[in-house]
Amino acid sequence: MTKALTIAPGDSVATLLEDAHAGDIVADVRLTADIPRGHKVALSPIAANAPVLKYGFPIGRARRAIAPGEHVHSDNLATGLSGTGSYTYDPKASPTPEARTGATFQGYVRADGRVGTRNEIWILPTVGCVARTAERIAKQAGAQVDGQVDGVHAFTHPHGCSQLGQDLAGVRAILASLACHPNAGGVLLVGLGCEENQVKELLAAIPPERHGAIRYLTAQFSADEVEEGCALVAELAQQAAMPRQTVGLDRLVLGVKCGGSDGLSGLTANPLVGQISDRVTEAGGRVVFTEIPEIFGAEQMLMDRAASTDVFDRMVGVINGFRQYFIDHGEPISENPSPGNVVGGITTLEEKSLGAVQKAGRATITDVIDYGERVRADGLTLLEAPGNDAVSSTALAAAGATAILFTTGRGTPLGFPVPTVKIASNSDLATRKPGWIDFDAGAVLDRGFAAAEAMLLERICAIASGAPTAAENNDEREIAIWKRGVTL
Structure with missing residues (x-):
């Protein structure tokens, strides 16, 4: 039987973990067409205009009736997003942090107490x-x-x-x-x-x-x-x-980012990074996440984790401000995913967003900062910036991230001012592009999340201590600044 993954009880689709062909049995249904790895198959009948569920949430609506075993993609699934959103603050308590042995790294302790991973x-x-x-x-x-x-x-x-x-x-x-x-x-x-x-x-x-x-x-x-x-x-x-000194994860500031995503990004690399995010915030460190247009469709679950009504209100302001930014320019807010994302199996912005927000783990959101601002609170911070890889990663660095965890299913050589750790969503990419990739998150499918988390954390601590990333070895370091006005 071809391997596939159903993420949440009640999901109407499963994601294939390997290429499959018409007639193959996947998740107890027979495929009616060839379906590539990372793409979705219908598990049960879906009526026309009914919500299609993945991650336990709607990723869009069926354009027509979909039979079990059908390939669920652009021809039969459409986004349900439009306009600005109306939200309610319904706080949900974040899980109690686990008591875990503290990891350490060798960093540069500055006079103001902040710690660099490079000097x-x-x-x-x-x-x-x-x-x-x-x-x-x-x-x-x-x-x-x-x-x-x-x-x-x-x-x-x-x-x-x-x-x-x-x-x-x-x-x-x-x-x-x-x-x-x-x-x-x-x-x-x-x-x-x-x-x-x-x-x-x-x-x-x-x-x-x-x-x-x-x-x-x-x-x-x-x-x-x-x-x-x-x-x-x-x-x-x-x-x-100056010399390096031994410090704990409480002195680390991580930026989390995804780019060139595929259908496995939200199943392997992004939730794995989410577990690392939780390790850092549990230790008293800081994690910054952004890509506001790639939150659309998943924003309410994030807003429910706001630490206060003030944080919630600022989240609403940033997210609706970005939605209005699209509207003011005459563009649909759902003009995403990218062509590469679609080839990789992601169909709608809701699906992309629900996978992307996995990088933020489960911690309480303690602060919201504007584009160009610097992180000021421990825990998880939401940063205003677009989804563009170079612009948002530059904003993460400017916010104070001393390393960026960058997940990818398609691959990219880009690097930024701080160590940029490339994490492949699938082992095929890691094997084909070892000069780009620092860690293979495809390992979670074979070894499980706990083992993969331990390996990735060890790798991050080594990089924070001075081991070069693939991007640094390739001298890939650049910035990009968000252009928002007229040019004289």
């Missing part, structure tokens, strides 16, 4: 005009200070000029928050001179207590901006040198 010098250009300049400084200075810090990296972008209002403010907020990151032992701000995003205004957006670890230059007023930049990096590197 690097970051170069942040204020504007795209000096992006290549920042890269030249990073390359030359990196060779000069090799061994003093873990690396020198320039994070370039095309923004910082010809922008107004919220658009410019968003760029400045992201760069200011990156400049405060505990993985950066020092930061060099590189400006041009005539841009909207002036160096001194960016510096003013950074708390004064951080200024001692920051240097800046303005290229138009420098005799040799690369030489000056290298000298400033050398100064920062000497000042930043």
Whole structure:
């Protein structure tokens, strides 16, 4: 019998764990067509317009009557999402944390008590005009200070000029928050001179207590901006040198993200990351999750975990604000999943969202922060940002995540300012792309979640202690900033 997984009692579909063919028996029903791994099969008759259930929740409505054994996908399943939502605060108590032996890692303890997983010098250009300049400084200075810090990296972008209002403010907020990151032992701000995003205004957006670890230059007023930049990096590197110290999970800040998902992401990698999220929050650490458009359809279950009416109200504001953002631009809020998601077996946004929110575990949601803001509360925080992989992962880093757990079913080489741990939803991807993938969550199908959780936690602690990720080995480090306004 072909292997398939039914997630919750009463689900009307099961997800195939391997390719199957017409005539095969799956979950006690005979298939009427070939169905690829990660896709869904109907377990019982589903009437036209009736809800289709997966994860114990509706993932859309049947476009027509669906017979047992049929492939349930885009031709017979449609989203039920539209407009903004109306929500009620119905708090549900999160499970009591388990008493578990505390894991540790070797981190860099900063003067303010925060802990970095890397000790690097970051170069942040204020504007795209000096992006290549920042890269030249990073390359030359990196060779000069090799061994003093873990690396020198320039994070370039095309923004910082010809922008107004919220658009410019968003760029400045992201760069200011990156400049405060505990993985950066020092930061060099590189400006041009005539841009909207002036160096001194960016510096003013950074708390004064951080200024001692920051240097800046303005290229138009420098005799040799690369030489000056290298000298400033050398100064920062000497000042930043420090040893690692043993700390617990309570000092870890994790960002959780999924990209290039498939039909197994919500069954293997995402719930596995959710268990790690719970381990960190139970220990007193911090976890940040985002991708607001990929919460649509699963938001009420998250809102029921809000720590207070204030947190609930802010969640409603962020989620309905994003829904309105789509509406204002004349786009349907359900314009998701992506083509790759669909090929991988995800049909509707509700299905994608119900799988995606598994990464947030079961903890109480203690805070909600705006795009560009920094995490300020222990526990689980919801961050305002879109679903785009690069934009949302940059926002997670800016919020203070010292590592990002990035699940994927299709694969992606992308890496970001902080160690980005790629977790494959299926063993086939992990085998085909070992240069991209750090951990194979397909192991949960063979070994179970407990064993896979122990292995993944060990891997995360090793990476937090300095072991390079696949993306770091490939020198995949970049940022992307959310563009929300006109360009002058």
